[in-house]
Each structure stands twice: as structure tokens, then as C-alpha cells.
Amino acid sequence: GQVRVRERKSGEGGMAGVVAMSVMRPAVAALESKNQLHLRSMVNRGGHFKHFSYGSHKIAVKSVHLSDDMSSLAMGCNYTNNSSGKGHVLMFDVASVCLRHMWEQDKQVWAVRFSPDAKILAASGYTMALDLYSTTTFELLQQIKYTPRGGPAFVWSLEWSRDGSRLVLGNWNGDAFLYQVHSNEGEETLKLISTVTRTDRVYTVAINANGRKILVGGRDKKVGMYSTDVGGPRDKPSSFGKPAEPEKLEAQ
Helix, strand or coil: CCCCCCCCCCCCCCCCCCEEECCCCEEEEEEEEEEEEEECCCCCCCCCCEEEECCCCCCEEHHHHECCCCEEEEEEEEEECCCCCEEEEEEEEEECEEEEEEEEECEEEEEEEECCCCCEEEEEEEECEHHHEEEECEEEEEEECCCCCCCCEEEEEEEEEECCEEEEEEEECCEEEEEEEEEEEEECEEEEEEEECCCCEEEEEECCCCEEEEEEEECCEEEEECCCCCCCCCCCCCCCCCCCCCCEEECC
């Protein structure tokens, strides 16, 4: 397909620190000006059609994500005008451009991701914990805390598989964690099924559509591809253990 790129003109705003792309519709969200995040069309010369303002607070946006159906937009933020170090998770309704909910965090929020069905919002960062929020009731569904090991257990990256069955998270303490989504009496929670241990900080992770392959990269200047499929037909449940030795892609 055709890709259109819009270049910002001089004086149009600040640095575009975070961006997110819609899966279902050709749109991209980017932080382009002070305290505003803009939603732009990818097929109409980058034409602006939404912007989201988060008030007079001096907030730095560390992460942004659009739900697959483009009904909701999430931001992970922190205050820049006080020494509290606290952060927020913000969720907006895209159609009305209204703030639906705000969750306060003790520390900066570096990663926010909607589940593919947009029912759960995962958030993490300098709190050294993963929080799962309901996007309908706004309650905290689950919190998973991480223990520092050779350094802080900060989180910079997390991703859901496209089928919504799994979530992978990268940790500064050198680990990447793979979780399976379990449903118990209508409530969905995460259960740890595999851990990848690296020699240095993990900065970024990715996962394929069905959650059988993950990529892990970080300060060791390597990207490791790990398989969690331990045999048997791919469409049947399998038991999971320690991932096999990865195929490592050396950084140049």
C-alpha cells in the first residue's frame, strides 16, 4: 500500500517524543506541542483531525497507545514541575476527545498498552510493577511487582499478542516475562509461563500474533528471538518452560 509522510513545518510545535499507530484505521498519534497530543490521518497528507489536551500541568508523556478499534487512547505520563516523581495513566475517548479516567502512579509511567479487545489497559514504568486496569469499571484488576536484582526493576516496554492470549514485558533487571491470560469467573488475570534472563537491562520486547515467539533487546546490543512453542501442533495447548537458546541478532 501507499505510505504518506507529513513533515512538520518550522514553529509547528515541540519535539514529537512518542508516537502510536492505529491498527484498524490509517491514523497516527504523536506528541507535537506543549500539553497536547495530536491525532493525524495517514491518507490525507497528515491532516490533523483530533487533539488531546491534559490541562495546565507540566506533564511529560512517556508512552501512548491507541486501542485497535481506535475508540480509546492511553498516555503514560509524569509530572515535570514538581519533585514528587509521581506519574499518571490517562485514558481518553477518541470520538469525544474527553478524558475518561486518570490513574495516579507513585512513579513515572513508561509503557501503556490496551489489550486487543480494549477491555484491559496494562501500565508499568518506574513503579517496578505491572498494573492491569479495567477500561469499563476503571478498577485495578491485578498488580504484579518485580524485585530489583543487580539494579532497579524498571519497565520500559510491554506488548500484547494480537490474539490477546499473552503479554510480554521487559525489565531493567535483565529479565523478560511472558504471561498467559487466564479467565476465572469472568475476570481475566495474568499467569507467568516463561522467563528469559539476559546479561543486562532489557529495554524493548515484541511478540508475534499468537504469542509463540518473542523478541528481547536491551543494553547488551543484541536482539534475541525466543520460541515458546515446545512441540506439538501449534493450535493445541502446550506446556511451557525455560525458552531454548535464542537466535541472537548482533547489533552493528
